[in-house]
Amino acid sequence: MKRLISLTCSALVAMLSLVAAMEPAQAHGERAQMPQLRMRSVHWFDINVSTVNMQINDLIKVTGSFMPSNYWPEHVQSIEKTAFLNIGVPGPSFVRLDSRVNGVPMIRSTAFKKGELYNFEITLKARKTGRYHVHPVINVEGTGPIIGPGLWVEVGGDEAAFENSATTLLGKTINLESYGLANAAFWSGLWFVIGLAWFAYWLLKCPIVVPRFKRVNELGPAEADKIITPNDRRAGLVFLVLALSVVAGSYMYTQEKWPITTPLQTGKIEVPPIDVDLPLQVRLQDARYRIPGRSFRMELEVTNSGDSPVMVGEFAAGNLRFINSDVLKVTPKDEDDLVATDALRVEGGPIAPGETRTIVVYADDALWETQRMTTMIASPDALVAGMLFFFDANGERFPVEVGGMMIPEFV
Amino acid sequence: MSQELAASAVHSTAEQHRVHVQVDLLAIPLVVLLFAAVFSFQFALLVGDWDYWIDWRDRRWWPLVTPLALTILPAVFGYFLWERLRLPLGATLTIIALTAAAWISRYLNFHLFANFPMNMVWPSAYIGLGLIVDCILLLTGSFFWTGLFGGFAFGVLLYPMNWPLLAPFQVPVEMHGTMLTVSDLMGFEYIRTAIPEYVRIIEQSTLRTFGEAVTPLTAVFAGFLNIMNFWFWTWIGYLGSKALWLRKIV
Ligand SMILES: [Cu+2]
Numbered sequence: 108m109k110r111l112i113s114l115t116c117s118a119l120v121a122m123l124s125l126v127a128a129m130e131p132a133q134a135h136g137e138r139a140q141m142p143q144l145r146m147r148s149v150h151w152f153d154i155n156v157s158t159v160n161m162q163i164n165d166l167i168k169v170t171g172s173f174m175p176s177n178y179w180p181e182h183v184q185s186i187e188k189t190a191f192l193n194i195g196v197p198g199p200s201f202v203r204l205d206s207r208v209n210g211v212p213m214i215r216s217t218a219f220k221k222g223e224l225y226n227f228e229i230t231l232k233a234r235k236t237g238r239y240h241v242h243p244v245i246n247v248e249g250t251g252p253i254i255g256p257g258l259w260v261e262v263g264g265d266e267a268a269f270e271n272s273a274t275t276l277l278g279k280t281i282n283l284e285s286y287g288l289a290n291a292a293f294w295s296g297l298w299f300v301i302g303l304a305w306f307a308y309w310l311l312k313c314p315i316v317v318p319r320f321k322r323v324n325e326l327g328p329a330e331a332d333k334i335i336t337p338n339d340r341r342a343g344l345v346f347l348v349l350a351l352s353v354v355a356g357s358y359m360y361t362q363e364k365w366p367i368t369t370p371l372q373t374g375k376i377e378v379p380p381i382d383v384d385l386p387l388q389v390r391l392q393d394a395r396y397r398i399p400g401r402s403f404r405m406e407l408e409v410t411n412s413g414d415s416p417v418m419v420g421e422f423a424a425g426n427l428r429f430i431n432s433d434v435l436k437v438t439p440k441d442e443d444d445l446v447a448t449d450a451l452r453v454e455g456g457p458i459a460p461g462e463t464r465t466i467v468v469y470a471d472d473a474l475w476e477t478q479r480m481t482t483m484i485a486s487p488d489a490l491v492a493g494m495l496f497f498f499d500a501n502g503e504r505f506p507v508e509v510g511g512m513m514i515p516e517f518v
Numbered sequence: 519m520s521q522e523l524a525a526s527a528v529h530s531t532a533e534q535h536r537v538h539v540q541v542d543l544l545a546i547p548l549v550v551l552l553f554a555a556v557f558s559f560q561f562a563l564l565v566g567d568w569d570y571w572i573d574w575r576d577r578r579w580w581p582l583v584t585p586l587a588l589t590i591l592p593a594v595f596g597y598f599l600w601e602r603l604r605l606p607l608g609a610t611l612t613i614i615a616l617t618a619a620a621w622i623s624r625y626l627n628f629h630l631f632a633n634f635p636m637n638m639v640w641p642s643a644y645i646g647l648g649l650i651v652d653c654i655l656l657l658t659g660s661f662f663w664t665g666l667f668g669g670f671a672f673g674v675l676l677y678p679m680n681w682p683l684l685a686p687f688q689v690p691v692e693m694h695g696t697m698l699t700v701s702d703l704m705g706f707e708y709i710r711t712a713i714p715e716y717v718r719i720i721e722q723s724t725l726r727t728f729g730e731a732v733t734p735l736t737a738v739f740a741g742f743l744n745i746m747n748f749w750f751w752t753w754i755g756y757l758g759s760k761a762l763w764l765r766k767i768v
Contacts, residue, residue, distance in 0.1 A: 191714035198633045199708035205694060206706075212694040214706050216716035235633055246714035273703055276690040283704055287686040288637035294682050295617070295643050302614045302645040305652070309607055314538030316545050319603040332659050334604045340657060343606065347653035350646045354675055357682040368688035370732075371576045371720050372702050 140254070142483040143490070145425035147178040149186070149245055150494045150508065151255035152423060156241060159441070161233050163264035166204070169194065169229040169241060173255065177222040178492040178510040184249030189375065191216045194229055195242035195254055200262070201231035202271055211378045219245070222508065223380030233262040234269050240443065256426045259441045277367060294357060301353065305346050383506075386413025387497055391511040392465065394491055398481065398517055402471040407495075407509065409458050409466055415499035416457040422470050424493030425480055429470035434498055447472035468495075489513045553615035557591050558623065561616060567713070569620070570628070572638050572687050573705030576720035577677070577733045582740045584642070585673040588613070589744055590751050592648055596655065596664075597755030606656035609648035609668075617645055638704050642680050647672050661752045669748030673741030677733055 154171035161167055175186045192206055192213045206213040206229045219225060227243065239262065243255040271283045309315060323331045393406040403424075411417050420434035430437045431451040439446050447470075455466030475481055483491065492510030499505070561569065564587035568580045596608030620641035628639040651668035658664060687701040698706070705715070721732065 189716045191716055193711055193714055194709055195711050196709060198710075199635075200633060201709060202707040203709055204707065212696060214693060214696050214698065214702075214715075216714065244711060246716070248714075248716050252711065271707065273691050273693075273700070275700065276692055276697070279689075281700070283700075283707065284635045284637070286637055286700065287683075288635075288640065290686055291637070291640045291683040295621070295640070298643045298645040299614070299617070302610050302649055305610050305649055306607065306614065309605055310546075314535065314542045315605065316603065317538045317541050319605065323602060323604055328601075331604055335656065335659070343653045343656035346649055347657065350649045350653070354646060354679050358678045361682040361685045365685040365689065367690070368685055369690045369697070369699055370688070371573060371718075372696075372698050373715070373718065373720055373722060 141486065142425055142480045143180065143486045143488070144183065144253075145480075146483070147176045147180055147490065147492045147510065148183075148247075148250075149253045149255070150174045150176060150423060150492075150506075151243065151426060152494065152496075152506065154243060154256045154258065155440075156258045156260055159259060160261050161263075163233050163236065163262065163266055163269050165233050165262075165264075167201070167231050167233065167241075167260065169231065169243060170227065171243060171255065172224060172226050173219075173243075173245070174224050174494070174506070174508060175219045175221045176492050176510070177508055178490055179221055180488070180490075184247065185221075186219050186245065186247045186250075186253075187221060188218060189216050189248035190219055191246045192227055192229070193244040193246050193252070194231065195244040195252070195257070196231075196239050197237075200233075200235040200237060200239055201241075202234055203229060204232055205230040208378045209381060211376060213376070213378075215372075215374055215376045216248075217376050217378050219378070220380055224383050224506070225378065225380060232271070233264070234271070235266055236262050236264060238262075254426075256445060257443065259443065297353070301346070301349065308342055385505055385507060387411060387417060387505050387507055389495060389507045389509055391509040394511055394513040396475075396481075396483070396513055396515050398515060400471065401473055401475045401481075402469055403475065405468045405470075405509070407466050407468060408463065409497075410463040411458040411460055413499065414460050415501060415503075416459050417497040417499050417505065418457045419451070419453045419466070419468055419495055420498045420504070421496040422451055422468060422493055423496070424470075424491065425478070427472075427474045427478055427480065429472060429474075435496075445474060445478060447474050450474070483513070489515070550611060550615050553591065553595065553612045554619040557612055557616040558619045560590060561587060561620075567717075568719075569642055570624075570639055571705065571713075572640075572684075573699075573701040574718055574720060575642070575680070575684055575701070576718075578721035578736050579719050581673075581677040581733070581736050582743075584644075585647075585676050585740050585744045586747050588644055588647070588676075589669065589672055589747050591616075592651060593665075593669075593748050593751030594755040594758065596651065597661065597752050598759055600655060600661075601756075601759055606652040609651040609655075610645065611648070613644050613648035617641055617643070634708055635704075638708055640683070643683055644676070644679070646679050647675060650675070661749070665745055665748040665752060669745040670741040672748065673739075673744035674737045676740070677737050 151171060151173045157168040179185055192208055194203060208225050208227045239260050240257040241260050242257040245253045247253060272280055273283055274280045322334050326333055388410040390408045391405060392408055395404045418434050420431050422429045426445055428446040429450040430446060430448050431453055432449040437446055437448050450470060450472035452469040453466060455464060458464050489512055491513040492508060495507045495509055497505040497507060565584055568574045568583060574580060591612040592609030595612050599605045599608040624639045624641055628634045629636045650671050651664060654668040655664040688699045691698055691700055691703050693703060
């Protein structure tokens with residue numbers, strides 16, 4: 108008997124660990140993605156959260172902008188096919204009440220155009236307490252999640268007080284946390300009872316394994332059916348009729364109770380991009396990354412067709428921000444905000460209206476190293492891309508994507 | 519040979535009875551656990567998300583994929599238990615084991631660990647399908663007729679059997695000018711970072727010849743496919759049982 112118990116236990120442990128291995132994976136790894144993909148997929152900027160400290164049931168808005176890169180890798184399935192704006196939090200620690208890109212609800216999947224500008228706003232309601240690194244994410248079909256910058260949000264309060272309801276088109280208000288569960292559990296339970304009753308019918312003949320095995324062997328395949336008694340057949344008929352009746356009865360009952368239903372809804376939605384008129388033309392002439400100095404150097408030809416002198420205030424690549432402190436004052440939002448507040452050096456001064464000039468921009472910071480961007484030299488196509496933020500004399504900002512070949516310098 | 523040895527070692531019939539009861543006590547729980555483990559793994563592999571999430575159970579793909587995957591173990595083990603023990607329990611028992619393991623897994627992993635509300639991740643009801651197959655096997659004593667009627671019933675009845683559980687989740691709601699079902703709404707609100715909307719393999723809008731008749735057509739089609747499927751897996755059970763038998767003789 109002891110052996111039986113220990114065997115049963117070990118089988119149970121094996122089963123539970125198997126079940127545990129099947130839990131849904133939690134995607135979260137800002138540094139895990141290849142630098143190439145990070146630099147040339149989606150440029151995220153102005154990521155903000157409306158609060159960093161909240162209670163259960165409080166709302167938070169995650170806002171920002173993004174631009175799919177013109178340098179989107181050829182071998183990776185394009186964001187112009189199918190994409191979905193998502194949020195990177197561990198499971199449903201929040202519920203998503205609204206999600207919009209350029210004002211269009213993003214309940215369904217969509218597609219984004221390369222080189223176009225999009226603003227997003229996601230409204231969440233806190234459901235579980237904890238400290239969360241909240242990231243905007245764009246899932247791209249065939250490519251995977253493109254993760255934006257994360258910000259820390261702390262949620263306190265009483266989880267039991269969480270509420271989430273909806274009103275159906277039939278005018279009924281339902282609690283989404285529990286709706287339909289009792290009903291599903293009832294029918295599941297009923298089937299368990301019927302199934303276990305069938306099992307019990309045969310178990311009551313215990314012992315069943317050895318005696319039946321012997322008897323079937325003795326009778327041989329042609330005669331073995333003799334082991335089945337008339338009672339067995341009667342029970343089989345009763346259970347068969349019972350099962351079919353429950354299926355038919357429960358189906359008719361349901362048609363009566365829920366006459367109005369609709370199939371699962373899906374389909375793609377279109378989002379018009381934002382029109383931007385840039386008074387600037389920028390061409391990347393040369394890009395070099397000096398490994399010993401963690402220094403990224405770009406030679407740019409800039410034409411200013413506007414009416415105010417412009418300067419480079421920020422360079423952003425792969426969710427890292429390098430700020431020119433002469434132009435822009437930025438304070439990191441939290442300890443994991445990937446911003447180097449004084450890491451951008453610009454040689455060549457402001458570009459006057461109507462002028463075309465070559466400037467040199469240096470983005471020097473250990474962030475390249477700590478965020479594992481330096482492995483870009485190990486990629487088969489040494490293409491890089493990033494966003495340059497120009498500012499005119501009035502402080503107006505012009506985001507421009509630049510990209511091209513990059514030459515590593517080893518000495 | 520070994521049976522005679524075992525028999526001679528047992529002196530009285532009372533003692534023999536006791537030994538046989540102990541064999542049952544040992545073997546039956548182990549077999550049920552084995553069913554649960556093997557079936558959970560196989561089902562997760564072949565059906566997976568269709569059965570995990572309320573917003574994946576559509577009327578075209580879920581009722582087609584599920585019976586085909588769900589038939590495998592009931593047919594294989596159904597053959598074993600009938601051929602060796604004349605017990606019509608293989609289908610019911612495997613599916614009870616699968617369903618029990620699924621409820622435990624959804625509760626522990628999806629609900630307690632991953633925080634999804636239980637009403638978004640409850641497992642579907644399949645036990646009745648196994649029962650119907652077992653009863654037909656008992657009444658006909660034939661794998662041919664069991665495949666023909668039981669295999670067909672498996673495919674046809676899966677959707678109506680689950681409709682009482684599913685219908686409340688397919689009531690329409692409106693969100694920001696979009697009509698959704700309650701299932702879709704929950705799929706949108708309860709965030710799954712790794713499962714974006716487009717990943718769902720569900721019925722897409724198409725120009726249909728048969729209008730409203732998607733569900734019955736899918737069910738009948740699944741039923742016919744499943745007849746072959748059931749026979750095939752019974753045959754695999756036959757091959758497996760023959761292999762075991764041969765090894766015993768050798
Ligand atoms: Cu993070």
